[in-house]
Amino acid sequence: MIGFNFYFDWEITLMVMLQSWFAHYVPIFSIITHLGGELLVILLIVLLYFGYDKKLGKSIAIMLSMCFIFNSMIKNVFIRRRPYFDHSSIKCFEEASPFNHAKDLLAQGYSFPSAHATMSFIVFGAIGLNTKKRVISVLAVIGIILVGLSRVVLGVHYPTDVLVGWFLGFILIVGSYFASKIENIKLVYLVLLVIALLGLLFCNSSDYYVGLGLLIGFMAGFIFEEKYVNFENTEKPLKIILRIIGAVIVFGVTYVIFKIIVPSSSEIYLINLSKLICFALGLFLTFGVYPLTFRS
Numbered sequence: 685m686i687g688f689n690f691y692f693d694w695e696i697t698l699m700v701m702l703q704s705w706f707a708h709y710v711p712i713f714s715i716i717t718h719l720g721g722e723l724l725v726i727l728l729i730v731l732l733y734f735g736y737d738k739k740l741g742k743s744i745a746i747m748l749s750m751c752f753i754f755n756s757m758i759k760n761v762f763i764r765r766r767p768y769f770d771h772s773s774i775k776c777f778e779e780a781s782p783f784n785h786a787k788d789l790l791a792q793g794y795s796f797p798s799a800h801a802t803m804s805f806i807v808f809g810a811i812g813l814n815t816k817k818r819v820i821s822v823l824a825v826i827g828i829i830l831v832g833l834s835r836v837v838l839g840v841h842y843p844t845d846v847l848v849g850w851f852l853g854f855i856l857i858v859g860s861y862f863a864s865k866i867e868n869i870k871l872v873y874l875v876l877l878v879i880a881l882l883g884l885l886f887c888n889s890s891d892y893y894v895g896l897g898l899l900i901g902f903m904a905g906f907i908f909e910e911k912y913v914n915f916e917n918t919e920k921p922l923k924i925i926l927r928i929i930g931a932v933i934v935f936g937v938t939y940v941i942f943k944i945i946v947p948s949s950s951e952i953y954l955i956n957l958s959k960l961i962c963f964a965l966g967l968f969l970t971f972g973v974y975p976l977t978f979r980s
């Protein structure tokens with residue numbers, strides 16, 4: 685079996701214990717874990733960008749893109765197998781891809797670190813830090829903990845995967861803070877893109893190509909929008925709702941049409957390339973071209 689198996693004994697003991705404790709709540713954790721999913725995260729960015737705080741939406745979008753990329757780079761270096769691959773005492777409660785065997789390492793992805801943990805830390809952490817309401821900050825912390833816990837309870841990540849995922853999220857938030865002090869945002873984007881492209885040399889997991897598609901789509905969209913529209917957030921409820929609905933429709937239609945016109949393939953590199961193009965094009969149209977309709 686390809687990949688590596690490294691762990692601390694306490695991780696297995698803890699996972700078995702948690703799976704025993706929360707066995708009856710697996711359906712709930714299955715729902716919670718999707719809070720770190722890519723499509724739900726994009727929806728959240730749409731809500732922030734078009735309906736609440738454009739600047740915060742941009743910041744989270746770039747952080748999440750780099751989350752996918754850095755996470756995948758690390759995964760492709762350590763190539764750690766998921767816990768249920770090597771420990772019969774640990775059950776996998778997360779539904780495997782319908783097109784791949786649950787123990788197909790390349791199809792199901794590597795374990796270390798947890799991308800869901802990183803994404804939830806970035807999203808909830810950024811929201812918690814940018815609010816003055818204590819209850820939202822508390823809920824943000826709870827959200828981070830629950831998503832991380834769900835990955836362990838579902839048997840798809842070791843506790844150290846989650847801990848390192850959270851640490852990577854912390855690093856990205858700190859990095860975003862310092863990057864925001866640089867006036868030349870295009871230079872920041874260029875540096876991030878160059879770093880991201882290094883993954884083409886050794887990454888073969890789909891998450892990397894999704895992340896690269898996200899980064900290219902978001903950056904191109906933000907640059908285009910700032911040059912030709914540069915809209916401001918509105919406090920008018922109807923306008924906010926219409927903007928959000930329009931954005932969801934644009935991305936959703938682009939995503940569906942792309943899936944229909946691009947033929948399915950068993951070649952992993954073609955699948956990865958199609959994901960990259962799909963997300964890059966969909967996000968550019970949503971965050972760059974679609975705001976042209978805002979101009980009177």
